[in-house]
Amino acid sequence: MATARDIMTPDATCVGADESVLAGAQKLTTLGVGALPICGTDNKLKGMLTDRDIVVKVLGAGKDPESTKAGELAQGEAVTIGADDSVEEVLATMKNHKVRRLPVIDGHDLVGIVALADAARALPDSKAGELIDALSSDR
Incomplete structure (x- = not known):
């Protein structure tokens, strides 16, 4: 059974x-x-810091991107997945929390990210379609 570790993009770079x-x-x-x-x-x-966050929450709100700290855009506790959790659990977590990018944690360490494209490639077509549909509705 495939796990998050099998489909993730490893070595995620952080912004402080x-x-x-x-x-x-x-x-x-x-x-x-x-x-x-x-x-x-x-x-x-x-x-997570997204390109959309930068546009909507910083530029669109008239804030200065040079003086606004990345941490100011962190909202609550980040949704994550364990490195050894199944791809099915990845799918369920992405759908339930409506996230397109899921940080992968091993213990307390960030080891990678599963993006929507990573999950879609690892799933049968019908499941990939369900995931995309779930993330595209009620935004």
Whole structure:
């Protein structure tokens, strides 16, 4: 049975909670990704910084991306999945929490991210369709 570890993108780069949103945006650009985990000084996951967050919550709200800290955009406890949890559990977690990117944790350590595309590739077509449909509705 496939696990989150089998389908994740490993070695996720974090943006520090104390780093600016601008620094986060530059990391997104350099890495060619749409989201980064926000990690605290204790190396624990605080949330996710997405390109949409930057546009809507910072630029659209008239905030300065250079003085706004990435940690300010972390909302509550981050939704995660265990590295050894099944792909079915990944699917259920993504659907239940309506998230397109799921940080993968091994103990307390961030070890990777499962993106919607990763999950869709690992699932049978019918299950991939269900996941995409669930994440696309009621946004």
